[in-house]
Amino acid sequence: MPQAQRNGAVYLDIAGLRLRVTGATGEARAWLLDRYRPFVACAAAPAISIHLRMERRRGRGPSTPRLERDGRRFRLAMGACRATGDLRRNSALLEMPYSAGALAPSALRVLCAMFLLERGGFFLHASAALEREQAWVFCGPSGAGKTTVARLAGERPVLSDETVAIVTEHDHYAAASTPFFGEGGPVMATLNRRAPIRAVCFLNKGTQFAHRRLDVRQIVERAFPQVFLPKSDPAIAAGVLGHLVDFARRVPCFELTFARRAELWEYVHALG
Amino acid sequence: MPSAERYPARRHVAWRAIDTEALVVDPKAGLLYPLNSVAARIWELCDGARTVEAIIDIVAEEFDAPRATITADTNEFLEALAASNLIRLDDKPQRPASRPEGREA
Numbered sequence: 001m002p003q004a005q006r007n008g009a010v011y012l013d014i015a016g017l018r019l020r021v022t023g024a025t026g027e028a029r030a031w032l033l034d035r036y037r038p039f040v041a042c043a044a045a046p047a048i049s050i051h052l053r054m055e056r057r058r059g060r061g062p063s064t065p066r067l068e069r070d071g072r073r074f075r076l077a078m079g080a081c082r083a084t085g086d087l088r089r090n091s092a093l094l095e096m097p098y099s100a101g102a103l104a105p106s107a108l109r110v111l112c113a114m115f116l117l118e119r120g121g122f123f124l125h126a127s128a129a130l131e132r133e134q135a136w137v138f139c140g141p142s143g144a145g146k147t148t149v150a151r152l153a154g155e156r157p158v159l160s161d162e163t164v165a166i167v168t169e170h171d172h173y174a175a176a177s178t179p180f181f182g183e184g185g186p187v188m189a190t191l192n193r194r195a196p197i198r199a200v201c202f203l204n205k206g207t208q209f210a211h212r213r214l215d216v217r218q219i220v221e222r223a224f225p226q227v228f229l230p231k232s233d234p235a236i237a238a239g240v241l242g243h244l245v246d247f248a249r250r251v252p253c254f255e256l257t258f259a260r261r262a263e264l265w266e267y268v269h270a271l272g
Numbered sequence: 273m274p275s276a277e278r279y280p281a282r283r284h285v286a287w288r289a290i291d292t293e294a295l296v297v298d299p300k301a302g303l304l305y306p307l308n309s310v311a312a313r314i315w316e317l318c319d320g321a322r323t324v325e326a327i328i329d330i331v332a333e334e335f336d337a338p339r340a341t342i343t344a345d346t347n348e349f350l351e352a353l354a355a356s357n358l359i360r361l362d363d364k365p366q367r368p369a370s371r372p373e374g375r376e377a
Contacts, residue, residue: 216290217290217291217295217306220295220304221304221306224297224304225303225304231286231297231299232300232302233299234297234299235286237285237297237299237302238286238288238297238373240286241286241288241295241297245288245290
């Protein structure tokens, strides 16, 4: 039996964040192992501890997520979930209703995003697929065509159709898969892989193919709203902005208008 | 129109200079406002140590436009920033930071 399943804790590896999740037992723990199956890892050297406190009854919180940072600590209120975290100690406590599953993906995504931000990375509202061990990332708001592009990927491995982790790796940026899938469903989150980024395309749906290269300001302007984190806290917003400016200076980015046709990938190749 | 003797001071919001332009986060909405080079320069000068009049003097010196146009545009921009709660218009000067927080070292 893998070590991840031998004791009470569940170990996950999401975009290089090694998580030790405690507090889930019985059905909840089984749900956790099933929901995050491709990301279940061995117990070696977990870096971040997340403790779940599940309550049978819990009132609703704010519908718009509220996230505040105070030095190295943060607080999150999101629907019926509440969390506190400590970025120095690499730990978080998540209180949530039992009915939401053992670990609500939307809450876990925010927690992971806070720890990722500390490490120079962020979660982007994007799909991504690999070709020749390089990642093409396709970013945009809901309805922009992220899942459509992922479905057109054919044999190319899909990292995600909804949430792509952008991580720093040596001297470059890489894209990593996440368990936070979109309308394509769980089939879009079956891999746990990462690869250097070839390019990022900000999507527009159209009837023809067209593209243009974006400058740094244009990239940051487009990417900022697509970073998965509430940004009303100035310290968090400043962190996101700083990472995005660096990212925009080092990764080629395009605005891509695309038609829903298989030629998409031929067109994309011409960009690079 | 803000009084020429007031001291515009940026509130504690995230912003970043990109070459001569800038991006400012509206914390209430979590949205990003792009500023062109003139607006970015005015924003940077809103350090609480300069009056509106002093800011207009600097902008008029650095940019090639009639002073009347610069005065009107600066006042309009400062008014918009104050209405969005991105700056305060103080009666007294503050000590400026050694380096604006949105500038890279």
